[in-house]
Amino acid sequence: MGNHDCCTVQGHDIQNTIMATKPTISIDHILSRLAEDSQKAQSLLDRASNVLLEPLETEIAPTPYEVVYQEDRVQLKYYKPAGPIRSKKPLLIVYALINRETMLDLQPGRSVVQKLLAEGIELYMVDWGYPTRMDRYQTIDDHVNGYMDNVVDFIRHRHHIPSVNLMGICMGGAFSVMYSAMHPEKINTLVTTVTPTNFDTEQGLLHVWMKHIDADTLVDSVGNLSGDVMNFAFLLLNPARLMIDKYVGFMEHMDNKEFVENFIRMEKWIFDSPDVPGETLRQFITDCYQKNLLIQNKMELGGRRVDLRKITMPVLNFYGKYDHLVPPEACEKLTKAVGSRDTEDICLDTGHIGIYVSSKCQQLFAPKIAAWLLERQTEPDSANKTAHPKETRKQTPKTGKSPAARPKKGTPGKKSRLATPKKVNR
């Protein structure tokens, strides 16, 4: 062999070495996968068109109710259990001004309303309606000490009872907390769910944004805050999941009729956003999000101080571990701030609305509330209802344990976590 042959052999060796180390992209494999995927997509589209073009059951709030009271735009819905009524006192549910209370009765099988009715609890639910420009001057005081007080009085007189059970959700929970502090004699028990009471947290993105908003300029220029603007702001909290991934998931399952119906129901609810009255929004942003007055007992409604220590009735406080709108830090301080000795925190492994719509939470949430309410049917004596200032409470433990053994986050006791592994995003 001559030099040329030697070099050629060496060249071949070098070339083979390069070929061996260089990553090879199997184009045929990729193309075959793509072909498969496109075939699957085609058949999916065919099935999806059958589903979408057929009638779909997407009605929400199917449980029948009766409107028993109306004041301005506000209505009070009454739900009567089909079976025997086990609760001596009805439960009044107060939803937030943002979105609609129909979420609690989204569909059969995922309805907190139906679950509570099945447990024999009589239900009333406030429907805040759709505020118009005429409502722009209504304040938090008008909602709490106006509408809510009138509704509570109506229920009390209707049932001939001195007090009612009250359950608040999100901003409605904050209203319920304020109401209970200002009218403790009218409230038998208080249930709060995903209720922000401590706004001094950076856990939630909404809390970060609200601190930088000029509420006065905003409300002075627009009056009521448009529901569409709020929807857009909520979508911006997690645009990747809420504006892209959610709809990719829909397209992947749009041949599944049940999935499509559930999805549409949720879409109907999510984008059904009433406007928020301007003055209410102004005070909520300024006094709650920016100054955090509520948990400090410094908030005022109609010139009267809201003192959480006057909440002396039993309190059950639910919140979601993965709630990005009202993070746990915003909820968990309530039970320590109230004057009641009978309090319980329950942290669910879910997000903001997963508590109400997740199938696993459905098994835990409503039955827990019903059982808790039924345990507290009898009117407590006056001694138990006496307000205990915070200093006194420390010396008189709520659970019979010494103050040093006060349950900490994550430990068993009056604070528990009901495990639901699936996170549900709004």
Place this chain on the structure above:
Amino acid sequence: MAENPLNFDMNTLVSTWMKMTTDTWGEMSKTAGSNQRPSRSQDSLDSILKTWRMVSSAISSQDNLNAQLAGIGELPNVLLKLAQASVEGVSRFQERARERLDRAADHHGLFNPDSFDDSFFDDWKQLYETEIRKYLNIPQLGLTRFYQEKMNQVVDKHQLLQTALGEFIFILFKPIEESMKTLQDQLAEQPEGGLTGNTKEIYQKWIGILENNYARQLRSPEYLKVQGKVLVAMTDFSTIKDEILQDMASSLPFPGRKEMDELYKELYRLRKRVRELEKNSQPQTTEAKT
């Protein structure tokens, strides 16, 4: 030597022309007036002719004629000076425009697509505020000055809103851009460049990166600043737009938003007062009736 017929005295020419004109109009008015009854038009014509005779006799005097002819002789100089002033004014305007363009060109990022970044919007806003906005802030004159100023303000606030929205969209797009780049880098590190044909896997990877990028971006001081700017720009534009529409609506036979807001406020106060009175007038019962 015979007299050159082209040599003539301007003074004599003008005075002769004035005399002929006066005589002609005078004769005409006599002829017209003699056969007609006295009328308003005749009276007007007579007064005009009298005025003309006075003016012509004044002009015909020698001193006046000399002054006028001297003035006419100066006309070319006057016109030349006017032209010079106009040309100087135009050239000064062009000079200033060139200086403004030079200053604008200092913001070189505005005109270079390759250097489009976060500073583009600040540069544009600075250029707008220093070079363009001042023309919108020129005080207006006359009866409609308030409306003109509001229109200028609408244009101004609209421009600021467009800039703020542009910046907002840009900052919302940045995580998408970054996530694409990160995904490409991650795929490049994998065998076969990550191109296994499993689009679902690649999508999941990308959406996770995008979610993290947004979670970081939406908390950043930079985003909060831009969000604040957008809200301010929106509220400013909304306010001035409503004022303009209110002005337009004031000429129409139905109430505008301002009137309705005042009405709503009054209604709210009255309603609240009535409820207070109702509550105070009813006996207080905290215990339910049995």
